[in-house]
Amino acid sequence: MPELPEVETMCRGIGGVAGQIITGVSFPRRTRRPILISPPAGRLAKRLIGSRIDAVERAGKRGVLRLAGAAADEPERLVIEPRMTGLLLRVPPPSDAHVRMVLKFAEHPPLIFWDRRGLGTIRLLTNEEFYRRCGPSVLGPDALTLAGAAFHSAIHHSRRPIKQALLDQRVTAGIGNIYAAEILFAAGLDPRSRCCRISRAECDTIATVTRKILRRAIRLEGSSIGDETYRTADSRPGRYQRCHQVYGRAGAACPRCGAIIRRIVQAQRSTFFCPGCQRRK
DNA sequence: CGTTCAACCTGGGCGC
């Protein structure tokens, strides 16, 4: 679920835990399979209790809690991947089921990781492991600062569709299915266009609209679609869904040219686009 | 190397 704007919003929302000392940790399990936690709960809790959180950061679509006081070779980042339905909350969750982790603090409300589908992950990583799992070979340049030149050199050799390149976190980190659709609509490009046919100038356009759309989505606190979906850390819905031009709008009229918006499937995922004003390259 | 596909899960919505 959460893409860059949603993860950024949640991380900002829980930013108050920076400077706090963790006094309690629990990993409730209410469903069939426990969420993926590494290392196992006992060892993880032992490392976390008594540690201070230095800062809350974001790496692509992951939330990162930096821990203070780690020895050089010790785990020092708690990396939380919300995947489809994970939420980082500082208020009570939508339901008691699906609470996956609770961090308690002496002088701050608890931090709750809530994940309905349970596909999310929680990992305590050393510097080396963080580099391996979140370094440049896994996460490309952050989409908020995407540059046309870097994007062009990352994709121009490839024959795959441009939509897939935008979703490839090694190309640029943070874009998911919703924003990929909105970015390609804004750039006027058909999502099936092969990367190698996208010009340098068009890459500049893609980079520009990407930064603009993501900044605006962050300002509006992300996209919430339906109930039991993404919420801010205060459990409020985002507002960017009101700005969606094509995502989830199959069969409706294109706001730019009036053509009927289509839904197709690419790489097992829905793609929404306007056949009238998104040109195929 | 690139692409395709199943798998990991829960739950809402729809047709019958």
Added chain:
DNA sequence: TGCGCCCAGGTTGAAC
């Protein structure tokens, strides 16, 4: 009411 099916914001690893 209930059942079966399809769908969902993401990622990974195996197979081709």
